[in-house]
Amino acid sequence: MLIKLFLAVSLSLSVASCFAESDGNKSKSLIDPSQQKRLSTDSSQQKQAAQPNASTKSTDSQSPQNSNQENKPSMIDFCRKNPC
Amino acid sequence: MNTKILRNLAFTIFTCYVTIAVSETPHWSHDEQSTWWAIQDTTQNVPLNYPFGECGIGKHQSPVDLASATIIDSKSLNKLAALYDTDTAPVFFNSGHGIQVNTSEDYSGVLMIGEESFPLIQFHFHEPSEHVVGGKSFPAELHYVHINEDGRIIVLAVAVDIGEENPVFGTILDNIPHEEGGQNASSGIQINPAELLPADLDPANLDYYTVAGSLTTPPCSEGVQWYLLPKVITISAAQLVQLKDIYTNNARAPQNLNGRSLLSTQ
Numbered sequence A: 001m002l003i004k005l006f007l008a009v010s011l012s013l014s015v016a017s018c019f020a021e022s023d024g025n026k027s028k029s030l031i032d033p034s035q036q037k038r039l040s041t042d043s044s045q046q047k048q049a050a051q052p053n054a055s056t057k058s059t060d061s062q063s064p065q066n067s068n069q070e071n072k073p074s075m076i077d078f079c080r081k082n083p084c
Numbered sequence B: 001m002n003t004k005i006l007r008n009l010a011f012t013i014f015t016c017y018v019t020i021a022v023s024e025t026p027h028w029s030h031d032e033q034s035t036w037w038a039i040q041d042t043t044q045n046v047p048l049n050y051p052f053g054e055c056g057i058g059k060h061q062s063p064v065d066l067a068s069a070t071i072i073d074s075k076s077l078n079k080l081a082a083l084y085d086t087d088t089a090p091v092f093f094n095s096g097h098g099i100q101v102n103t104s105e106d107y108s109g110v111l112m113i114g115e116e117s118f119p120l121i122q123f124h125f126h127e128p129s130e131h132v133v134g135g136k137s138f139p140a141e142l143h144y145v146h147i148n149e150d151g152r153i154i155v156l157a158v159a160v161d162i163g164e165e166n167p168v169f170g171t172i173l174d175n176i177p178h179e180e181g182g183q184n185a186s187s188g189i190q191i192n193p194a195e196l197l198p199a200d201l202d203p204a205n206l207d208y209y210t211v212a213g214s215l216t217t218p219p220c221s222e223g224v225q226w227y228l229l230p231k232v233i234t235i236s237a238a239q240l241v242q243l244k245d246i247y248t249n250n251a252r253a254p255q256n257l258n259g260r261s262l263l264s265t266q
């Protein structure tokens, strides 16, 4: 009887540890759901806000923007020498 | 049209500040961050004698407290893909403010935002994290810095928690010079920055939060778009001790949101 009890306890512990293991493989979330202030909408205005001026790339490349050309090496150089 | 003029003006001012910052960066430290804005460059005239003024007067400053922001779900946000390959000649750099890995000149790894490509220039660590959640910081934070041909800066941020040892982070710790300004360019070590991303995320289609912000170090320039991964990575407690032995408390305090929201793909 004692052996049966021991086996039952061992089995349940090993099952529990399996579940714990599979949880452990998942990365922890950055923001806990209880700490999120959510507003669920989906407008094109928001999409634009998140896009870093996707439509401007072609415009910039067509017009000679010397400042932007000069900007590139200085910015990259700056961010290689500083944390940015 | 007005937007374009404003953007070009902003970039010109930014370039001006960065050029000055590159040539003659006044000394600054994280200990005195509340007065970064007041640091003077006596070699310049008004207003350029305050090269870090934006740290004090900027309205879209980083980092922020993520729990203070309203999160707006938007399924129509751009797809985010971290297409980082192995860098065969990374430069391990002690910036004087943190530990940093500069990618090599011919490195081809990029962050794709929709159809736009942003080359990875460097990645570095802060201890503790800069972005906080409800006032609580993580043990550390990883920043991937990308700059495109227009000079626009995108930072991909990943919170770092204590847990399993991180072999890639271990390689970085072992190769960072301990002297300020030191560079280790000939380690012969190859690094794939993608190996530092959370293992259970698909690098080719990352979920994210995004918010407009700034550099978190002087000159605190705005116009930086932040992408924050919703999952954390881990380093071991021993690795955190090793990191703190080199740099500790190199995080900027959370800044006022001033009405900014977080957009989320989730």
Ligand SMILES: [Zn+2]
Pocket: A083, A084, B124, B125, B126, B143, B216
């Ligand atoms: Zn940073």
